[in-house]
Amino acid sequence: MTGRQRFLAALDGRPVDRPPLWLMRQAGRYLPEYRAIRGKYSFAEMYKTPDVATEVTLQPVRRFGLDAAILFSDILVVPEAMGLPLDFPEGGPRFSKTVRSLDEVRALKPLEPEHDLEYVRTALAQLRRELGTETALLGFAGAPYTLACYAVEGEATRSFEAIKRLEYQEPEVLHALLDRLTDALIGYLVMQVEAGADAVQLFDSWGGHLSPEAFATFALPRAKRIFDAIREAGGKSIHFVLGSSGFLPLVKEAGADAVAVDWHVTMSDAIAHLGADTVVQGNLDPLALHAPPARIAGEARRIAQAGRAARGHVFNVGHGLLPSTPIEGVEALVTSLRELEA
């Protein structure tokens, strides 16, 4: 099986020789070849220049032979293209304008993905040609609630007080913002599928800050709309809600082809809560890649074994790789998964 076949079969719940493997934030600062390019460009130049984004996307695939490549980009390109000025200072990304009223929501520019984010389409089309039938290609976007967090707070904050106040005091403003973002995301993700992405992952990094009831009210209906549109465009979808181990069935209800599981729950418990008819992704603690190789192999086998109870299983970490990730740790993980090949 090629990596692409393995990845698509797992997402479909068809038989595979072993779980396919890709890693959230697999292109990044832990790779010397990434740091070499990062030395020459700003972060924004990297994702806005299709050739550079393509090269950086391919780096971990070349080095480790992963089953899927994920486009090198940033979730904040969508609100940026809708008119929020984006910067990447030391402490993390930051919008210098915030959106906290109906007027500010209405002032957001509707996204024209083919025009505003043409660089993403170009990079994906190039990647599709490079990867051919060997390796799957993933696009992605931030989920509406996560993008709304950045738009309302301006940056990642400790308690998300500004957006939570909207939620409890002016829900109509939050609903309007989420609808506007959802419209943009649908256009953007459909464009990604049309450009050659086999699947797209929706990252709801802050969705776990919503109570389960609030997730059902604010996040779930938008995620459903997004996954329906992706399916209609012929793409597959993966849904990652960090911090959702207490309400996994709601994540499943959103209807993506696979539910990504973070590392705050065992894979067996996650499958028990989701039901065995679910395709799951995950869920190694990314910091476990600091462990000695034998320990990594043990964790990988344990998670792969647990994943067999699900309809399908895409192996991954339960949160993005950190810049401190040792390359030997990733190598140990790749080797141990290969050893599972039937």
Add this chain to the structure above:
Amino acid sequence: MTGRQRFLAALDGRPVDRPPLWLMRQAGRYLPEYRAIRGKYSFAEMYKTPDVATEVTLQPVRRFGLDAAILFSDILVVPEAMGLPLDFPEGGPRFSKTVRSLDEVRALKPLEPEHDLEYVRTALAQLRRELGTETALLGFAGAPYTLACYAVEGEATRSFEAIKRLEYQEPEVLHALLDRLTDALIGYLVMQVEAGADAVQLFDSWGGHLSPEAFATFALPRAKRIFDAIREAGGKSIHFVLGSSGFLPLVKEAGADAVAVDWHVTMSDAIAHLGADTVVQGNLDPLALHAPPARIAGEARRIAQAGRAARGHVFNVGHGLLPSTPIEGVEALVTSLRELEA
């Protein structure tokens, strides 16, 4: 029923007229009477001066008539008394020394609670006299893993990389540190019970950063030792592990009298995972106190209703109150719980 009777009955699973109520971080900056005192003392002076700690502890009880008072103090007094110099700069508490090797663990001073933390004993004894049989008195401590996070990292960090590296690369160092902290905590919490605390809450604020397997290995055995010692001393115990909605049964296994539930899971799902023989505490989103009174009353009724499926239910927020909490929000919550009185 007095508040104290109501609180102790709920912890025992005996009948109550309505769920008892206290709120994590109920003494704090959202109260003008707290800010008035805070203007005169540093944070450390406040918790180290029994009369001030007593006064601040009583403020929310006087204002709202809560069923339990919780000692005003800080979880970091234990590692501080063991030799780590503690400071409270703008960004949050910080130790200027860290503990990352066996030698550094061995250099920690064993705690002599009666001597090192005598101010806690004095404050609790005063509070016991003030509260009498009307209001329950809670002590507390940080769980060994959470204290270890601060000792290893020096402060709260984004990814807890230093302690996770110990976990995966030098587990013997982490085990030694946790054992040392557990010994100290047992002495400290038993002293709190002897000084008059009806119950103590163990706060594992960062325990949710452990994978469930790691929680079982590193946190669970120490929590068991602590709860056994508290029970032997005649005290009740509550166990709060923030971010544990994916592994609540492990928290229950630690054996406290009640499991505190954060707001990342519905109370009904939490009880379904824990079993109906559990006493639970929680779990209102603290930001919900920003909502209009009618909405707060609705949330309170919903959670209280769900809590009836458990053996006992102590009403609380699912995380500490923030300085922005509106007093009217707390008042609405108190009123709505009183209206439930049978």
